[in-house]
Amino acid sequence: MLTDTPVRLGIQLRPQHVGYADIRGAVSRLEDMGVDILFNWDHFFPLSGDANGTHFESWTMLAAWAEQTERVEFGSLVNCNSYRNPDLQADMARTIDHISAKGGAAGRFILGTGAGWFRRDYEEYGYEFGTPGTRLNDLADGLARISARWDELNPAPTRRIPVLIGGKGEQKTLRLVARHADYWHSFVTAEEMPHKLSVIERWAEREGRDTSTLILSNELHQRGEDVADDLFDAGVRLFTLSFPGPDYDYDLVRSWLAWRDARNGTA
Template identity: 65%
Template sequence: MTSAQNRPVRLGVQVAPQHALYPKIRQTVATLEDLGVDVIFNWDHFFPLSGPRDGEHYESWTMLAAIAEQTSRVEFGALVNCNSYRNADLQADMARTIDHISAKDTGTGRFIFGTGSGWFERDYDEYGYEFGTVGGRLDALAESLPRIEARWAGLNPAPTRDIPVLIGGGGEKKTLKIVAKHADIWHSFSDPETLKRKLGILAEHGETVGRDVSEIEISTELRQRDEKEARELFELGTTLFTIGLSGPDYDLTPVKKWLAWRDALNG
């Protein structure tokens, strides 16, 4: 799995819905689309992950519907949805609805269904969900994805396109097998050495489940990376790079830097 796949390099920006009021988030989303980013993400948590633990924070899915209506070009989704918080069929219907909202200008939706098994225990405890175990949450994700796909196939109206499924996580026994079966995009925080090893494991899972995993777009967080390391990740096949921004300021300086890097790679 290499850059020979000839996918364009894309830049995604995660606008963490924390430590800012919604007008600032709306403005940031508008500016990011105008700057030319490819994907805008939020996250699916109920409390801040950094800074003051009880700081300002918003829910993910209602915000995604607003982003669908506000924007006209950029793709968007959660990085990532927590499978534990909602019934699988409901998740599918919510995704289909947001897909249609975002298709207002072209007839084709722009929603990416990013999902994962969940990990932030405070979310579970304070909202009344059973935290369970890592393995149990991954098993639940594996059970939910076929239900989501089946619900998409039966909804009326159907989604406007095959909604891309992004799966986040790097677990080698369970997560990467789920990725091999269901993902259009795989997101991780891997450094080049780790990514190379995990891509080999993903290919083995692909053989087991009967899928050519070169179809899967590779996504990696740019946190704390320089251009040299990003280039190494690109050479290994990464074509979606993401940056995380947090309120209250949402400093766009690194976004502009990495947009220039993306454009140089894409020629």
């Protein structure tokens, strides 16, 4: 696993209980502060608080971020594979990638994806909920189709679009990580990490893929620096912070940016 890459900080802007002007302002401010990656999530209804409160859709928002921002990478943490045809996802990702390519640089889009889990999304928008197993099978098929479609699109993506896969299931999810992922995102503890990495390595051997460049991603929400230090020692290099609005706590972001810079020796 890749441990010589710099520590990076990702902020997940929750697209719930805020107006879009709040989100737009937060995107600009966070980019100016030096955050490395911005994320939203891919749901149709709030996940906490008022179940029928304000909420915005993921992919149209990401296209707006592609135009609004200049430096920061961005994506969904995570996209739900069930909600859109995989070939369409590939085309949408390629288009957003091109929108975000500015000043001669490559695009900045990251395809964070998963199998889906929020039953209300499925039922109210008319998707078949299935089972965790069938949704993971669909994700496996979808990732293969996305990769194949990227090879066919004209113009091609500006870069090999990185893929982030979230989850920790050992029989299916971690096999997909071994097969496709550039980033593996999870909530596992530092103590759990060696076992999960050994599972990924075993699947990688079967898949015939080198995962030495896999970047480990983990969550900071309601965790302190002691936990982050342990995760760093376990190999994590992308740390993500869930960031609720509209009363955004920018002081919290500053503290984690300072921790990042200290870890990178750039403080």
